Amino acid sequence: MRSVIRTGALRDGPPSTTTAPAYSGIKNIPRTYTTAQPHHSSLNSSPAFHSKAADCSPESLATLANHAEAEPPSVALPVRHGERITIADIKERRAKAGRLVAPTAAYSDADMFKGPTTGKPKAKRWDHHLTHESTLRHPCKLKQAAKHLNNPGLISLGGGLPCPEYFPISSLTLHVPAPPDFSEAATLAPGGGETLTIGKYDTTLPPPSAGDALHHPEYDLSIALNYGQGNGSAQMTRFVTEHIELLGAPPYADWGVCLTIGSTGALEQILRMLCDGPGRGDCVLTEEFSFSTALETAVPLEVTTVGVRMDSEGLVPEAMDEILSQWDSVAAPGSGGKLAGKRKPHVLYTVPSGQNPTGATQSAARRQAIYAVAQRHDVLIIEDEPYYYLQMQAPGTAPPSTVDEFLKGLVPTYLTLDVDGRVIRMDSFSKVVVPGSRMGWITASAQLVERFTRHAEMANQGPNGFSQVILHKLLDERWGHEGYFGWLMNLRMEYTKRRDVMAAACEEFLPKEVVSWAPPQAGMFQWLKVNHTIHPHASDKTILDIEEEIFNNCIARGVLVARGSWFRAEQDVAPSGLYLRATFAAATPENMREAIRRLGAAIRESFQLYGV
Template structure:
């Protein structure tokens, strides 16, 4: 029967659930037509560089396809193989493939669970005794944020989050009837002052009958997309507000170990200015912003960690740290959804951490190296902008955060600004659209101009991620672009920033050399 004579499937859309109908396509669908364009440079993805994956190659000793006989062996000559049973060997040390590749506990295999518990205790220092750690499949889907949505929310409720936030978290919650409630951000991330303002002034009627949210979702380090990092003082302030208003904190922290030293412009550096540090493991940890767990004496923080940015996304592994109550509920749901995380990934990562790298200290040394590499990438990228624009520092309200304002020359109008990130993979740029000849004055005009400039960049061979992809609630992009420095090599990055400079200067009518 040829394809031309085979009937098409009927439309069975009337069988779809309300949840399935509520799912929307990705807001990045407008990027798709540019993806395959020859020569296109993409700074839009948040991918770790594959050169930083710790596996040079992977191999396994496998059974031959005829390992098992097709008939029973005569009495007295039977072996394991003749009974259809192969001798499964250990993958080194304590990593038993017979266990790792079997249906197993949702919490993960024992060697990996032990490592994670020890690592969490030493690095994050939870402030209560009975915290629980266990593995998940390292993704936004059922293993992580989706389980939290199912566990903590009823339809019609909302959650606090940054005014620009991780889009997959939003896309997961919206079909469940759970909406984001945006909180303002500044150079250090989510604003404690604005969180308190919203909590104090919450008006159910003004929010369509929604009760004040009882969950805060935040990416506190190397924020996606804003690149901001919360320090200890900010986290303590936010935690205290959450205690006062009984709010659960979901700390989604995949970029935690990619924290970096503050950026210095080339003219501000001296020969003695270190671009990376060579400290030992304990000094390295002392320089990192603490987790919310360090302030959590009530068990109200659900921390999400991932190996995706530090080992490899394909490992599909991460872990929760939370109270026994939440852990038990998450485990019950995992048992009927993802079950256990993938066994091959668990075996490989557990062997890497516990045997090849000899435990927590070895992993910390690896993390120190990654931190140095991403710092070098960040510095190279901002230095490239400094060659194409004049970058003028502007202090924010605190002394720890500096905004760099870009113009064509020292005396020309500002074109865009950004806070040099001290963590993660992203630079979050805010265009100075008030300097644009069109002088947009309404949110719609700003949104249309942002989209127009984004299209010009794409047509000229550069993909960046537009701000509207990340907006929470009804916000527009407000003239923002996210640029990733994690993936492209130096030659490609220089070319990309040259395209960016040419398009932005032309758009603003500012071609002064």
């Protein structure tokens, strides 16, 4: 079999084609790369594409997932049990594999890029957790047909892929900060920073000098700006797969990734995949105070959110266990109340690190305890981690000097605890690169990733090409994994400084007889507890009335904070406490201090603390 590859650098039109021997398809990296430099055969011509994407009906999925594939030879380096793979391992793996150039609409998955999983068990099956809607989803026929695009001599009249010759954008230029300092001031100064260019036909350029990977691109605008697969490009799939391996891959074999349009869109897809609204009346467990947009996502799906009590470490596992253990009696038909007749929750949505809005961070022991409760009651865990890498530098400790030190200092992700495959981790570039990218990814068992991908094919067709090619150019080609982790380490230090500025301002300006707080260990939010019981009108005003009074006083004084009631998981239940959320992410240190001063004045006015 021979496959078409593109050669030559054509500035005035699309590249010409020639033929070359195709690389035979096997499960791991060799089916994605060719060891012969500099060109790469088409991913779409791989026989593995047929086995992965042909028939993915619910019935065939069970057969496919239970079929044990023999582990093929792989260029991936072995990693001793219990050790995290290193950046050096990734670099050596890539060097042995050769250059990746995946053509337009090329199919890819994590199995093409991750290291060997020999000896690891497969994840459990979760068919009983899937909604009727999810079981009805089948692969997109047009995207399946893309596997034929690189058959030698094929003339395509089947798909609706526009000709890149008519794309009105021939190049993009980015001006970006340079590692290791990533200084904004230096980047904006004359001659500072670095300029990166992405062209329309960059992948067809002749190979540069040996080792000059930066100027030998693997992705260009002709590929990125055309239609692609619903799970995203092969180029970014490789990057995030390797990133998860560096962070700590799940202890089971058949895990995968799928690029997303950001975590909000990903959550909506996951809820539709796992939670039925009308008829079954599904409920989702979450922290008693949770991300307001996540709560609002559940409302039109008619999924009920059930709040679980929290403490300084976030969600309390004993409280979660109590809710689930007593569910059958509390929610029995005819028992009365909003939960009557609703089935026992089988999904937990949690933000474990720098929780929004409370700023709480679950310790490793807390995560293990929550996971044990999930196992006991057969609950799937949606791990939403936008702030995972914003775990603050501990006072009095030296910052990590290496990526390995940085990673070892982070609280372990639920993925590393997930012996069953019951965790769906959502990652995002929004909080750590740019929110406007609308791009992230999920990591989960192959079964759940496949079902998620089927939804993505119909709902959004995957992340936009601009974001994918820009992030690939910056994170993969220029910074690499070491540079990206360096960026995250730097970002963590900057947010630690901001957190400290707000903490000092709270100490200086807030009335401690009314307001209490604890500086967060991660994230970008300061949670403030207001003692409403000592308000002059506590006897005749509700908590919501007092909260609104403080909020209006704040607006009148020129400061905006978020009302704690916006984040209550159970909006129909009267609040028992009064809280405010302040963010230290965006305002300058000077403005942050002034904002907290105004907040303190607004609270004093409401509580009539004149002269205090």
